[in-house]
Amino acid sequence: MKKHNFNAGPSILPREVIENTAQAILDFNGSGLSLMEISHRAKDFQPVVDEAVALFKELLNIPDGYSVLFLGGGASLEFCMVPYNFLEKKAAYLNTGAWAKKAMKEAKAFGDVVEVASSADANYTFIPKGYEVPADVDYFHITTNNTIYGTELHADPDVNVPLVADMSSDIFSRPIDVSKYICIYGGAQKNLAPAGVTFVIVKNDAVGKVSRHIPTMLNYQTHIEKGSMFNTPPVVPIYAALQTLRWLKAQGGVEEMQRRAKLRSDMLYAEIDRNKMFRGTVTAPEDRSYMNICFVMADEYKELEADFLKFATEKGMVGVKGHRSVGGFRASCYNALPVESVQALIDCMQEFEKTH
Numbered sequence: 001m002k003k004h005n006f007n008a009g010p011s012i013l014p015r016e017v018i019e020n021t022a023q024a025i026l027d028f029n030g031s032g033l034s035l036m037e038i039s040h041r042a043k044d045f046q047p048v049v050d051e052a053v054a055l056f057k058e059l060l061n062i063p064d065g066y067s068v069l070f071l072g073g074g075a076s077l078e079f080c081m082v083p084y085n086f087l088e089k090k091a092a093y094l095n096t097g098a099w100a101k102k103a104m105k106e107a108k109a110f111g112d113v114v115e116v117a118s119s120a121d122a123n124y125t126f127i128p129k130g131y132e133v134p135a136d137v138d139y140f141h142i143t144t145n146n147t148i149y150g151t152e153l154h155a156d157p158d159v160n161v162p163l164v165a166d167m168s169s170d171i172f173s174r175p176i177d178v179s180k181y182i183c184i185y186g187g188a189q190k191n192l193a194p195a196g197v198t199f200v201i202v203k204n205d206a207v208g209k210v211s212r213h214i215p216t217m218l219n220y221q222t223h224i225e226k227g228s229m230f231n232t233p234p235v236v237p238i239y240a241a242l243q244t245l246r247w248l249k250a251q252g253g254v255e256e257m258q259r260r261a262k263l264r265s266d267m268l269y270a271e272i273d274r275n276k277m278f279r280g281t282v283t284a285p286e287d288r289s290y291m292n293i294c295f296v297m298a299d300e301y302k303e304l305e306a307d308f309l310k311f312a313t314e315k316g317m318v319g320v321k322g323h324r325s326v327g328g329f330r331a332s333c334y335n336a337l338p339v340e341s342v343q344a345l346i347d348c349m350q351e352f353e354k355t356h
């Protein structure tokens with residue numbers, strides 16, 4: 001049976017990315033050696049990093065003066081590296097979910113943290129608006145897509161301070177105005193590559209301004225200077241990321257990804273809103289994520305939650321169980337997810353409705 005992969009992360013990758021990476025694991029560039037058994041300093045590997053960096057810059061239209069880094073540690077380590085490198089006195093954070101809150105918690109060890117707004121009281125079902133960002137903060141941190149709750153900031157905010165963003169789960173799903181940011185980071189395992197590599201887009205001249213001593217490995221300057229080769233980078237995930245970047249370019253880039261994401265999510269939200277058995281947890285259309293679509297059983301059908309999950313699983317849906325802090329269902333619709341998979345889930349919902 002065909003499986004439809006709605007996993008929240010690690011998650012679906014284009015088939016050719018997996019095949020090309022599998023091939024390189026067996027034989028890298030006809031060298032007779034596996035990608036897993038060559039040095040990251042081998043002459044054949046440097047072009048992989050160089051092309052991945054170049055494609056990042058091209059696809060996201062990154063201006064001059066920025067570096068693209070491939071690091072270890074996940075987005076979670078960036079929660080600490082960001083304040084280590086950029087927080088001198090005070091930073092502002094928008095509290096839109098569990099990841100945002102974790103980022104904020106790390107920052108508190110380095111200086112004053114202003115929570116400019118929060119939707120915690122409403123279990124993060126909306127993106128706060130109309131907040132003020134103090135003019136004297138070192139940066140304003142946002143989480144552009146809230147993977148767990150299914151809310152998303154669909155545009156780069158207009159503020160008068162430098163932005164920092166966790167884009168773990170919506171990178172390459174829309175054009176970004178990178179010039180508004182001093183740092184954009186994310187774990188690769190949602191929209192780019194298998195787990196193990198973290199991407200960081202950092203503005204070179206924003207680094208090196210804080211007065212504290214920064215440990216070598218946690219200092220962005222180290223990785224900027226060494227082109228992500230200060231120590232052994234995650235070779236296999238970087239290779240896979242390059243395959244995804246090539247795929248993205250061949251498909252038409254981020255504008256095309258945004259078009260597909262909108263198409264997929266419009267289809268699924270329309271069904272959630274139409275079908276009497278289900279209810280979307282995020283109601284404001286402008287806050288609804290294109291990437292992670294959260295819904296629950298309508299109140300009068302609450303007891304059928306396990307039945308629907310079983311029904312959908314039998315039809316080949318994978319990963320549609322909601323996060324424990326929201327319950328219900330979550331369909332993660334990342335860049336590589338074909339529209340046919342969304343249609344298959346909609347068919348499931350309609351068939352389930354007919355039989356009840």
Ligand SMILES: *Cc1c(COP(=O)(O)O)cnc(C)c1O
Nearest residue numbers: 074075076099147166168169187
């Ligand atoms: C998954 C996720 C993280 C955590 O990423 P790790 O790479 O596992 O540390 C952080 N932020 C967001 C928005 C995520 O979706």
